[in-house]
Amino acid sequence: MHEIGHTLGYIHTQSRVDRNSYVSIATSNIQEDFAGNFFIWIFGTIRFSDVTFPYDYGSFMHYDSYAFSKNNEPTIIPYESRYEKTMGQRERAAFYDYKQMNRLYCTRTNCPLMFSNNACQNNGYLDPNTCSYCICPEGFSGTYCDQKDSNSNCGDTIINLNPYFSTQITIQNPSPTTIIPTEQYCVYLIRIRLRLDSINTVKRSVCSLRSLIEVKYQKDLALTGARWCGNTITSDWLNITAETNTMIVIFRANNSINITTGNPQASFRATIFFDAEPIPVVNLTTMTTTTTTTISSTASTIQVTNSLTTTGTTLSTCPPSSFRCQLPSQPTCGGCLNYQPCIIEGTQPCLAYTYQIQLTDCDKIVNGVAQCRYQFIQTQYTTSCPRTVLLCCPNYQLISIQTYYFCVYNPQASNLPSEWSLII
Template sequence: MEASFRARKMGPVNSLPFLALLVILAVVVPALTQEVGVIGRRKDMLKLDELRNQHVVQRSATSEIEDEEEEIDLNLMARMLRKLKQEEDEDEDEDQASDSAKATKGPAVDGEKLIQEALKGNVDPNSEVVNLVESMLVDENFKHNQQPSGIEKIAAKKGKVYGDTHDTHRWTKEQLEELNNNGGRKRNFPRSVTLWDEKIIPYTIADSLANYPRYVDVINKAIKQFDDYTCLKWVPRDSAFNTASYKTYIEFFSESGCWSYVGRVFNDKQQISLQAPFCVTLSTTVHEMAHAIGQLHEQSRGDRDDHVIMKWDNIQGGRDNINMAKDDTHDYNPYDYESVLQYSLTSFSKNGGPSMEFTDPRLNFLADSATGLMFYDIQDITDAYDCTAPCKGPNKDQPLKQCQNGGFVLHTCDCHCPEGLTGTLCETVVTDPVCGQGIIDLGDGESRDITSPYFDFGGPYPTGKKCVWLIKVPAGKHVGMTINEMDLTTTNGACDHWLEIQYNLIGQTGPRRCGKLTAPEQYITSQYGNPEMMLLKFDSAFASTASAGKGFSLTVSTRGTGCLGAPCLRGVCSDTQDGGYLCTCEKGFTGRNCDLYLGTGDILCDFENACLFRNSPSNKYTWTRHTGPTSSTGTGPRSAKSGSYYLYAESSSPVSTGTTFHYVSPYIKAGHRCLTFWYHMYGSDMGSLNVLRNGSQVWTRSGDQGDSWHRADFPVGTAGLKYNVGL
């Protein structure tokens, strides 16, 4: 076994040394513009929409009157609204096309090239492609379920990460008392908060922002999200659209930090600070506006401990940090890792380490992915402000649409569907005909196979396709999915084509899997949200010019609760009738959880071929297979001890001091064994390398060991107990 290690700013002895790579980021931030005509058109649309709604309510109250003039007025309003909306959409399309041409300095690049540019740091970190790459979990060489190398460093430059880290609150006396007393509240709306009960939020923009068209443009785009998806209307304070009886209004201005009061708290001016330029991003602006309408943070929910592990030792102020305080809540919608109100995982860290972790690390990428109001944010606001009340008629006795498959009714009285679903009631999937049946209903105990197009003929799958499958099982059951085989192409450690698995919440982005799988892998829907549904999405269209692999073979099934938590480490889980589980182990493994290796011969890891050791599932950062010299001077090695490849761990930003990298064996039957490996520890800031047996240290080296490979050889076996070995 060979390994190479280099460290910078390493902390205690139990942290492993690692290799730091230098990445030069050339961030392109396209200019934003403001068009006066667009603002004026939005004002016209708001007024027309308000007049039409008032007219509809009045006519509903006197439905026996059929006045021709009133009918003409309604039709005229509707036509004018459609025309204004069409003009706005056309302007937006032109702006997007112009921005795209400017950003690419020529014809739009294809998806494959765009992904590679994102990996190099040559795109705006706030762009959707960075979110896309961050969601990828890749199997390539010795990597298993790992993000593309370097993407965390690029994603750390997102505006949302900055906004979350510099987010503060202004509190009234009553709100502080409630927080101190942990008073009850609805969802993340505090009990004492005053809402904008007329659903109108007047606003102004101070000169510190208004004098810069690109900042005004961001605010307008944030306002448009509320206009499009909620019943809350942000209107210019001095315009005819401000019909609110209260005098409170919001002033957007630039001061120190990103902050807002929570709810409507004053009788006149109430401020939202967006310190230019770093707080003036779409996600941060929407985040602060969400506070202003009465919402607090996702990680403050009463059920947060079911979803988030707080790292108090890493948090500024520890448990006294009010932004991390937990409160009693009535949680009518599921905890959403993707919420615009969910902090990034290093927010308010005092040492660069994580301030919190998700209980399911496969979903860590969601913490900084919000681009504004997300699916469940919209549902939260709709519920809190009773946005569907007009849809129930003047007597509140008309039923709402019965949206299916995780959809919900918007203020427009139409269903808002999870992405990939469509139809009046979200009853249809958006899929290519070549993909086969899109909705699969399973009975109790039933299973079905799903394959990518042409898989049964040996592949390759066609490019340029998008497939969606909605898997449904009876109420009270879960959807289980096993990836039996997967060969989806990758380039430089990132997906060209992928399978997205929406298993946690039906309306939440799922991890995107790609590469070549060497052993079956299981997913099961969570117990939150809609456990009886799972969405699967195959995409070979985004990077349609990339070559195709064989594809994938999946098995979907109706499952009970026994396999929740994926207990089978090296095998496939099945539910038992008593609510437990049974593991079917991979060849060479046994034990209730398939965690005991049966082999008796030598275990060889030369990193030229597959290795029995694996990165620990608890790793935030992983060991990586590498060939050739390291990328910086004064470190090593220049090559492997023998062969072409060696293993190393990378410690450059955002990796923090004290981070550990674990590379572990399965449990091995009791007996006498020796561990032999070669290591390279060269560099002025070298940390420590430790070998652990069943969690206890049996060997260690620290500091610079010189520019050469060294051999270690010592006993690790036990006489009577099974054991595992970890680096």
């Protein structure tokens, strides 16, 4: 396959003009007769410029770390150390290898949007035969390459249902149930940060595509991910952070139960870390009638009193609960108005005071001016006071942090009301 690539006009990946941004070449470790395989092609190839698509460690045109070494020391050192076992695979062309082939030999004049300005996401491209559907990178499928690969037989799309709170979730491949080997192709579409806790696959200097874990964490998720195999874990796999808010984890194994130990022949376990998202900006500092003593800086819920009334004119701006809470048991995108409370105006009985001034005496004259003393008499009475009312859907908790308020889905709280919760 590698030599067929040369026939099609491909050069070695480590000979690209941009290679110094991705790998370091240890020239002192290279056999002298093969040094030309590591030279940079300053002018690209005869057929095409070699940097149309990004540098891919997993290309079938990339050498492995110890290629043509004369002293068993590495000749190619990736700046991203997690890609050491990714470089040098010859089992199949990478996504960008195929995309390059189609760009060179299958471009159609009646499909001008094949490679750009189309609806395909994650750098997918339109099928060159029909120009009617997207060719997706590994790990993705769907009409627009925005879904987890439907060909996978295990895995999941994992999100944090309470994004304003940090969360840890463990993922692992399902355990096989038989001694008959069965292919496992697990794809996990996750967010933010991952730690590889354990792995048990076939150990090789270049990981086999039939026994590995692959993590796509770079901004371009069409690129080959970092691959690891064996049963030990290096420190750089203990904290992998996505360059965007999405990461793809792929596990491949021809898995079965070990007849002697009863354990799976292949496995992995990892922990996903969801960092708390920033609080949405719902600044209610203009609510001069709401005081900081009404709600504390910790989470609390205050229910409406029987004496609260709301004015019909502003109440109509709040949708009914049946409209605002489509998924009260499992919201997917924030539930009630993206976590923002509904704001209405209301009135409530409150205490007010009047002051009467009473002259007590004027017994001194200074510079011709009488010096008088007064007494202020305070009288308490009950009146109807205007209040700003914040509403949250049922099973949501109204949270305040300084002058910011938002609703958080929290069905485990024992004191949540079954109807609207509010603060006045």
